Every structure is written in C-alpha cells, then in structure tokens.
Amino acid sequence: MSSLDALANILTDPTLLLLVLLGSASGVILSSIPGMAGAAALSLILPLTFNLGTTEALLVLVSAYTGLQFGGALTAIVVNIPGAPESAVMTLDGYALSRRGGTGRALWCAIFAGALGGLLATVLLAAVAQPLSREALRFGPSDYFALALLGLSALAALASGSAAKATVMMFLGLLLGTVGPDSLTGEARFTFGRSFLAGGIVLIPMLVGLFAISEAIVLLQGKQSGQTPARLRIIHSFPSLSDFKKIGTFGLLGTAVGTFVGIKPGGGGVIASLLAYRAAKAVSKDKESFGNGAIEGIITPVASDKATVSSALVPLLMLGLPSTPSTAVLIGAFTLHNVVPGPLLLKQEPHLVYAIFGGLFIANILVMVVGVLVAPLVGRLGTMDRRKLGAAIIGVSVLTAYAAENSLNDVWLAIFFGFVGYWLKRYSFPVAPLLLSFVLGPILESNLRRGLALAGNSPGSFLDHPITIALLVVTAALIAGPALTSLARRHSARGKGMEHLRNNAKSSRGN
Amino acid sequence: MLALRLGLHSNLGGIGPGALPFVIGIGLILSGVVVFIQTAPHNATDPGESGPSDNAGWSENKSSMVNFALIALLAVALPWIGYLVATTGYVCIATWGRSRRKILTAIAYSVVIVGVTYLLFAKLFAVPVPVGSLFGGVV
Structure with a gap:
C-alpha cells in the first residue's frame, strides 16, 4: 500500500470520491460565512461522519479542512470580509484588485496558488511520513513530555495579541484537561460527584461551544454587512502567462513559508499567511503595488495558508499532537473511531494514513473546481443576514453536541462553553490556547509521570535523552526569546533616548 | 503529610x-x-484590552443574554418536544424581527433550515437526534 495506491483507490471508488467532494464543498461554503473559521466549521461537519467508517469519516474531515482553509479567501477578495482570521491579509490586495474590476483574475490566481500550495505540501507530507514515523517510534515518555511542553510554550509565544491572556487560557485549558479520572491511578479529579464528568470533559461539546456557539451568538447580534455583490462570472477572467509565472514563483515561496510554519506546534494559517505576505513584499520588485492590488499579495498568502493544512497533519498523524484547533477537532474524530494517532498509526493502519494523503491530494484539486463553481454563491453568503446564519448554526451545534454521545448533558456542556467562549472573545482572550492545552495537558502529565516512574522517580534521567534535551532547549528559547528581544528593544530605546537628551543638552549649551 | x-x-x-x-x-x-x-484602566494600551466600552457594551450584553436564554430554553425543550419542533421554534424566534410580515419569513426559514438539517444529518447520515417524550422518545 502506498499513497499512489490510495489515490487510485479513491479515484476509482465513486462513494469515496463523493465524500471527498462533499467535504471540500462544505468546507469552502462554510468558511465563507464570517467567523466560521477552521475549528468552528469543522465541528459542524463532524456529526456527518459519526456513522461513517473510519477512512470515510477522516476523508470527509480532511477534505473539509482543505476547503475551509481556502473558502475564507474568496469572501476576502470578493466582498472584503475575511471568512477566517488567516484570510484577513488577503483583503489587502485581493479586495483592492477586486475594486479595480479584477475580481475574476484575483480569484483564479487564488484558486491556482491554493492548489499549488496544498498539493506540494501534501506530496511533502507523504514523503516525510515514513522516515518521521520510524524516528517517532524511538520517542519515549520523556520525549513526548518535552514535545507537549514545547507545544504549550509555543501557544503563548506565538499567540497574536496579549501573551499573558494566552497564558491564562493555556492554564485554564490544562485545568479543564485534569477533570475526570487520573490517567495512572484512576482517582477522580474535579468531578464534583457528577456522573457525566466521571470520564472527563467530552472534547466535541466543548469545542462546539467554544467555537461554533460563541461565534453564532456574535452572528445573532449582527446585522447584514457589506453590499451583495453583482453577479460574478469568473470564467472569462483566466490568468495571463505572466500571472502563471507569478503563481509559480510566489506560490512556491508561500508554500515554503506555510510548510515551515504549519509543522511547528502552535503554528497556523494566520501566522503563515502574514509571514508569507511580508516575505512576498520583501522579495517583490514592485513593493509599492502591495496594498493596491498586487497579485503577489494574493498568491503568496493563499499558497502559504493552504500548505499549513498538510504540514499541520505531520505532528498530528506522526506524533499524535495537535498543533491547531482544527487538528484538535481531527483528534476528536480519531477518538470517536477508536483510532490513536501517533507513531504507531502508520504501522497499524497504513491504509488509513495513505487514504488521508490521497484524500488531501484529491481535495486540493476538487477545491479548485468547487472554488470556481461556488465563487458567486460565497460572495452572497458573506453578506447574508447574519441572524439567520447564527440561528442555523445553533441548530446544527445542538445536534452535534447531542450526537457525539447521545447525551443531553453534552448539549448543556456545549451551551456552557459557548457562554464561556463568547465572553472570553469579548474580552480579547484567545480561545485556541485553551482548546489545545486541554488536549496537550493529559499527554504532558501522563508522559511525565510514566517517564519518572520508569526512571525510578529521578527527574535527572530525562536529561539522558538527546531528543528530550533538544526539545527542552527549543522550549526554553521560545519562552526566553520574546522576553530577551523585548528587553533588548527597551535597552536600545533607552540608549537612543539618552543620546537624544545628550544632543539636546549640547545644542542648548551651544546656544 | x-x-x-x-x-x-x-x-x-x-x-x-x-x-x-x-x-x-x-x-x-x-x-x-x-x-x-x-x-487595569490606566495600563491598557488598546481600547479592547480592558473589555468592551460601557455604551456599546450594555446593548450587546442584553442581546447576548437574551440569545443565551433562548438557547437554554431550546435545551430545556429538547427532551420534551424533540429536536425538530424545539429547533424550529428556536430558529423562528431567533430570526423574527418583531414585525408581522417578518414572522412569516421567519417561520418559512426555520421550517426549511431545520427540515434540510434533519434530512441531511438524521436521515442521510443517520445521526441520532433527540425525539422528545411527547413523541415517544425517552427523557
């Protein structure tokens, strides 16, 4: 079995092909609703997969993940409303070009750049899977502990906005992750005698609440925004040869940035698309056109954003660690189907892993087709009455929360987390670190305690493992790096201030 | 110890x-x-840092509390009248703009949205939905 066999398998099976198409289309359409970014939208698609087989379910979800990462760019270009935070940078040049009558050209370039980024990153994922999986098999509990710690430190370091607020969210997520039975002794923690908490907080209602319900409340308060765009026909605006050359060069640049950022814990589309935009501006000969409809300013972030999908699957599939909220939803899907992602996955379920690679490859091509077909619709969705969208999302969210374990308690849990998520967002507390640390916390704790138990409770034994040491050094650099940079900036600013004062004093003496 | x-x-x-x-x-x-x-108000660099402003905040708070109360009512109603009826009622109330003409639009929208959701999730993909004790389901 290889990725090519899996690819052929999906292409020759109409059911699988239809499921990949369903996932891709639902991803593109859902992400064109403002606020329905990755995890929120993916959690709404999740119930569709409850009664499917494992391979079929994961095919739908990875295809949807691919579609979601792209759909937000369409509304950013057409109506200046980014469907997702990672698409915000695409409004700069995308909408500027659109206003000058270049909507079709901008969309086509985004479609081709997205496909290039997604396909190249998928090929890379398939290429590194075997060797990385072999390496990961050598990982011991201390290495997993250090990896989880690295993931947690990256959450605060890479958070956009206040690092302190991201840290509070990280600790809150860790605390929620301790609810339920202790992984080693089975002792109940923070269950308050409630039977529905005995097994711990269920991931799916929690993420439905934090992402979908909280976002639906925002939509329910909103009014229709923007103008409904005129009927869009992009079929006549095919890119020129020079555009294709730019798609090649800047698409490659975006893919490189997206692959590098996406593979890192805590990395995601937002950081990748911003970095890619900056990189494109830095290397472009026509820097002045950026912000005024530069085609490179659309191509590079779109390619980068799409590349993060496949690269974020590397730590998920090979190490069992989620690096973005969307991959945390995929962890929920794996759990529902009794599959444990990690180094043994490729050995135990090779057909599943290769099917995911094949599905990703096909989804990247189908998203191109879906993108062209639904572009006129997504523009209208972005400007639809938000209350109607919000109410519909609540309806699907309640269904998702209930269906995960056929429990009405989970509906209440989702509403509770919706309430919490809404207020956290209103006070600018990032929700993603909470979810990711909720998933990473039990991995960190169980591996720390297992590692110590194996080493006769001697913490020093962790330093006998070179991988652990390397990961701990990177963690320390991630924590200390921003603090040292800020100190150095303050020092240099103070130095400049002193110099300015000295110059002022000299000039006043001269007078 | x-x-x-x-x-x-x-x-x-x-x-x-x-x-x-x-x-x-x-x-x-x-x-x-x-x-x-x-x-703290004297340290906040960004207006959003210390939370929403008082003027905009009150109406948003009221609106969000009403919306959460409606969702809570939906959750209370689910075991009794089931997903189809409870969610149709919820969507209708949540989208109704308090004018006589809009109620008809809200009813039509809620019936279509919940109908499509039910058909897609419950019928096509066999996702379990709460039936409601009034319709023979178990509370």
Whole structure:
C-alpha cells in the first residue's frame, strides 16, 4: 500500500470520491460565512461522519479542512470580509484588485496558488511520513513530555495579541484537561460527584461551544454587512502567462513559508499567511503595488495558508499532537473511531494514513473546481443576514453536541462553553490556547509521570535523552526569546533616548 | 503529610494526581495577576484590552443574554418536544424581527433550515437526534 495506491483507490471508488467532494464543498461554503473559521466549521461537519467508517469519516474531515482553509479567501477578495482570521491579509490586495474590476483574475490566481500550495505540501507530507514515523517510534515518555511542553510554550509565544491572556487560557485549558479520572491511578479529579464528568470533559461539546456557539451568538447580534455583490462570472477572467509565472514563483515561496510554519506546534494559517505576505513584499520588485492590488499579495498568502493544512497533519498523524484547533477537532474524530494517532498509526493502519494523503491530494484539486463553481454563491453568503446564519448554526451545534454521545448533558456542556467562549472573545482572550492545552495537558502529565516512574522517580534521567534535551532547549528559547528581544528593544530605546537628551543638552549649551 | 494530602505525591512514590492541578493553580493565579495589571484602566494600551466600552457594551450584553436564554430554553425543550419542533421554534424566534410580515419569513426559514438539517444529518447520515417524550422518545 502506498499513497499512489490510495489515490487510485479513491479515484476509482465513486462513494469515496463523493465524500471527498462533499467535504471540500462544505468546507469552502462554510468558511465563507464570517467567523466560521477552521475549528468552528469543522465541528459542524463532524456529526456527518459519526456513522461513517473510519477512512470515510477522516476523508470527509480532511477534505473539509482543505476547503475551509481556502473558502475564507474568496469572501476576502470578493466582498472584503475575511471568512477566517488567516484570510484577513488577503483583503489587502485581493479586495483592492477586486475594486479595480479584477475580481475574476484575483480569484483564479487564488484558486491556482491554493492548489499549488496544498498539493506540494501534501506530496511533502507523504514523503516525510515514513522516515518521521520510524524516528517517532524511538520517542519515549520523556520525549513526548518535552514535545507537549514545547507545544504549550509555543501557544503563548506565538499567540497574536496579549501573551499573558494566552497564558491564562493555556492554564485554564490544562485545568479543564485534569477533570475526570487520573490517567495512572484512576482517582477522580474535579468531578464534583457528577456522573457525566466521571470520564472527563467530552472534547466535541466543548469545542462546539467554544467555537461554533460563541461565534453564532456574535452572528445573532449582527446585522447584514457589506453590499451583495453583482453577479460574478469568473470564467472569462483566466490568468495571463505572466500571472502563471507569478503563481509559480510566489506560490512556491508561500508554500515554503506555510510548510515551515504549519509543522511547528502552535503554528497556523494566520501566522503563515502574514509571514508569507511580508516575505512576498520583501522579495517583490514592485513593493509599492502591495496594498493596491498586487497579485503577489494574493498568491503568496493563499499558497502559504493552504500548505499549513498538510504540514499541520505531520505532528498530528506522526506524533499524535495537535498543533491547531482544527487538528484538535481531527483528534476528536480519531477518538470517536477508536483510532490513536501517533507513531504507531502508520504501522497499524497504513491504509488509513495513505487514504488521508490521497484524500488531501484529491481535495486540493476538487477545491479548485468547487472554488470556481461556488465563487458567486460565497460572495452572497458573506453578506447574508447574519441572524439567520447564527440561528442555523445553533441548530446544527445542538445536534452535534447531542450526537457525539447521545447525551443531553453534552448539549448543556456545549451551551456552557459557548457562554464561556463568547465572553472570553469579548474580552480579547484567545480561545485556541485553551482548546489545545486541554488536549496537550493529559499527554504532558501522563508522559511525565510514566517517564519518572520508569526512571525510578529521578527527574535527572530525562536529561539522558538527546531528543528530550533538544526539545527542552527549543522550549526554553521560545519562552526566553520574546522576553530577551523585548528587553533588548527597551535597552536600545533607552540608549537612543539618552543620546537624544545628550544632543539636546549640547545644542542648548551651544546656544 | 501536606503533600500527600494535596495529592502532590503518590502513595507509590513519585508525582501524585494532585501535582499538576497544583502547578496549574499557581500558574493561573500568577498569569491572572499579570493580565489584571496589564488590563487595569490606566495600563491598557488598546481600547479592547480592558473589555468592551460601557455604551456599546450594555446593548450587546442584553442581546447576548437574551440569545443565551433562548438557547437554554431550546435545551430545556429538547427532551420534551424533540429536536425538530424545539429547533424550529428556536430558529423562528431567533430570526423574527418583531414585525408581522417578518414572522412569516421567519417561520418559512426555520421550517426549511431545520427540515434540510434533519434530512441531511438524521436521515442521510443517520445521526441520532433527540425525539422528545411527547413523541415517544425517552427523557
């Protein structure tokens, strides 16, 4: 079995092909609703997969993940409303070009750049899977502990906005992750005698609440925004040869940035698309056109954003660690189907892993087709009455929360987390670190305690493992790096201030 | 003794089940203090840092509380009247703009949206939905 066999398998099976198409289309359409970014939208698609087989379910979800990462760019270009935070940078040049009558050209370039980024990153994922999986098999509990710690430190370091607020969210997520039975002794923690908490907080209602319900409340308060765009026909605006050359060069640049950022814990589309935009501006000969409809300013972030999908699957599939909220939803899907992602996955379920690679490859091509077909619709969705969208999302969210374990308690849990998520967002507390640390916390704790138990409770034994040491050094650099940079900036600013004062004093003496 | 009582140490030696919650608690308090200092009105650099402003805040608070109350009502109604009826009622009320003409639009929209959701999820993909005790379901 290889990725090519899996690819052929999906292409020759109409059911699988239809499921990949369903996932891709639902991803593109859902992400064109403002606020329905990755995890929120993916959690709404999740119930569709409850009664499917494992391979079929994961095919739908990875295809949807691919579609979601792209759909937000369409509304950013057409109506200046980014469907997702990672698409915000695409409004700069995308909408500027659109206003000058270049909507079709901008969309086509985004479609081709997205496909290039997604396909190249998928090929890379398939290429590194075997060797990385072999390496990961050598990982011991201390290495997993250090990896989880690295993931947690990256959450605060890479958070956009206040690092302190991201840290509070990280600790809150860790605390929620301790609810339920202790992984080693089975002792109940923070269950308050409630039977529905005995097994711990269920991931799916929690993420439905934090992402979908909280976002639906925002939509329910909103009014229709923007103008409904005129009927869009992009079929006549095919890119020129020079555009294709730019798609090649800047698409490659975006893919490189997206692959590098996406593979890192805590990395995601937002950081990748911003970095890619900056990189494109830095290397472009026509820097002045950026912000005024530069085609490179659309191509590079779109390619980068799409590349993060496949690269974020590397730590998920090979190490069992989620690096973005969307991959945390995929962890929920794996759990529902009794599959444990990690180094043994490729050995135990090779057909599943290769099917995911094949599905990703096909989804990247189908998203191109879906993108062209639904572009006129997504523009209208972005400007639809938000209350109607919000109410519909609540309806699907309640269904998702209930269906995960056929429990009405989970509906209440989702509403509770919706309430919490809404207020956290209103006070600018990032929700993603909470979810990711909720998933990473039990991995960190169980591996720390297992590692110590194996080493006769001697913490020093962790330093006998070179991988652990390397990961701990990177963690320390991630924590200390921003603090040292800020100190150095303050020092240099103070130095400049002193110099300015000295110059002022000299000039006043001269007078 | 205190360490054992708090679960910091396990009876078998090594770290106990209370250790991580203890460390998290300390981290939560410390980071909370930092946020409190940063977002105190005289320290906040960004207007959004210390939360929504009073003027815009009150109407948003009211609207969000009404929306959460409606969702809570939906959750209360689910075991009794089931997903189809409860959600149709919820969507209708949530989208109704208090004018006589809009109620018809809201009813039509809620019936179509819940109908399509039900057909797609419950019928096509066999996702379980609460039936409601009035219609023979188990509470």
